[in-house]
Amino acid sequence: MISKKILTSVATSVALASISFTTIGQVIPEVGSQIQITQAATSAINDYINNNNIQPVSITNQEGTFSYWNGYENGVGKPEGVVIHETATPGATAQNEATYFNREWSNIYTYVHAFVDNTQILNIKNTDYTVWGAGPTANAKFIQVELCEVSSTDAFARSVANQAYYTASKLVQYNLPFTPGTTVLSHNDVSKRWGETTHTDPVGYFAKWGYSMDQFYDLVGKYYNQLKGNTNSGSTNNNSGNTNTNTNSNSITVNNPNGNYVPLVSMDGDSTRFTVNKVMNRALANKSPWYTDKIRVVDGVTYRRVATNEWVDQSYVI
Incomplete structure (x- = not known):
C-alpha cells in the first residue's frame, strides 16, 4: 500500500x-x-454534438485522497474496460463531486476514478489501480467514471461527449478493444451480470434526455476510432x-x-x-x-x- x-x-x-x-x-x-x-x-444528442462541432475537453488529472493502491485481478495497470455511472446529484459539478468523495470516501465506502460534467473531465485516481464503485467483481476489473447530472440539452450533449471521450481514451491507453457490453458497461449491466449491486445507472438518467446506452456506444466508437487514428x-x-x-x-x-x-x-x-x-x-x-x-x-x-x-x-x- x-x-x-x-x-x-x-x-x-x-x-x-x-x-x-x-x-x-x-x-x-x-x-x-x-x-x-x-x-x-x-x-438527436449525437447529431447535436456533430452539428454544433462540440469537442471533448482535455482530461485533468487531480490525484485525490483514496489511499488504497490495489492492482486489478490481472495486475497493476491491467483493467479490462470501463463502467459508466451517473451521480444522481442534480447540479453538482465534477469538482463538487470530487471534493465530496475525497472528504467522505472512508465513510461512504465509495470512490471512482473520474467525474465528468459539461465543462470538465476530472480524473482523481490513477487508473492503473482499482476503486470502490460497482461491487467487488467489477471493482477488480474496471475503470469507473461518473457522469454529473445537468439541466440543459446543450450541457447534456457536452457532458456525454466528455464521458464518451474519457471512456475511449482509457480503452486506447490500455490497448483494449471497444466491445459494447464487455469492455464498456453501464452500472446497470454490472448489477445484472454479477448481482452485487442494485444500481441501474445511467439508464434512467439517459432516458430523461431521450438517450440510450446504444447511442452512447456509437459516440464511444467514434472517439475510439479517432484516437486509434482510423487504423485497423x-x-x-x-x-x-x-x-x-x-x-x-x-x-x-x-x-x-x-x-x-x-x-x-x-x-x-x-x-x-x-x-x-x-x-x-x-x-x-x-x-x-x-x-x-x-x-x-x-x-x-x-x-x-x-x-x-x-x-x-x-x-x-x-
Whole structure:
C-alpha cells in the first residue's frame, strides 16, 4: 500500500477532428408483416454534438485522497474496460463531486476514478489501480467514471461527449478493444451480470434526455476510432475461416435489389468459431445509411456490424 499522494493538477489535451454520426436504433413495424424494418435514425444528442462541432475537453488529472493502491485481478495497470455511472446529484459539478468523495470516501465506502460534467473531465485516481464503485467483481476489473447530472440539452450533449471521450481514451491507453457490453458497461449491466449491486445507472438518467446506452456506444466508437487514428485495431483470428477486424469506413448504405428489405444475421460463438443465424423479426430498410464499427469474415463471407449483435452481408452494401 502506498500512502496518500501529493495533490497535483495536470491538463492533457488531444485534438479531435470533426466527427459525423449515423446511428442505429429506431425500429418501425412494417404494416401487415411480422418483420420489423429498422430505419437508420440519427440520435438527436449525437447529431447535436456533430452539428454544433462540440469537442471533448482535455482530461485533468487531480490525484485525490483514496489511499488504497490495489492492482486489478490481472495486475497493476491491467483493467479490462470501463463502467459508466451517473451521480444522481442534480447540479453538482465534477469538482463538487470530487471534493465530496475525497472528504467522505472512508465513510461512504465509495470512490471512482473520474467525474465528468459539461465543462470538465476530472480524473482523481490513477487508473492503473482499482476503486470502490460497482461491487467487488467489477471493482477488480474496471475503470469507473461518473457522469454529473445537468439541466440543459446543450450541457447534456457536452457532458456525454466528455464521458464518451474519457471512456475511449482509457480503452486506447490500455490497448483494449471497444466491445459494447464487455469492455464498456453501464452500472446497470454490472448489477445484472454479477448481482452485487442494485444500481441501474445511467439508464434512467439517459432516458430523461431521450438517450440510450446504444447511442452512447456509437459516440464511444467514434472517439475510439479517432484516437486509434482510423487504423485497423481489432483482433484477427483465422481459425475455422473467421476473421474479426475493425473497419475504417464507418458509414455504409445498404440495399437488397431482390427484396423489400435487407436481411440481418446474428452470431454466436467466440473468436475461434462463429455460428451465423438469421434474424427473423428485424431487417434494414432498403437504401438506408448505417454506422458500422466492425467487419467479420465467417466461412468466406464478409459481414458488417450495425448493432451489438446484428450484422449485414457485405454484398448488400452499395
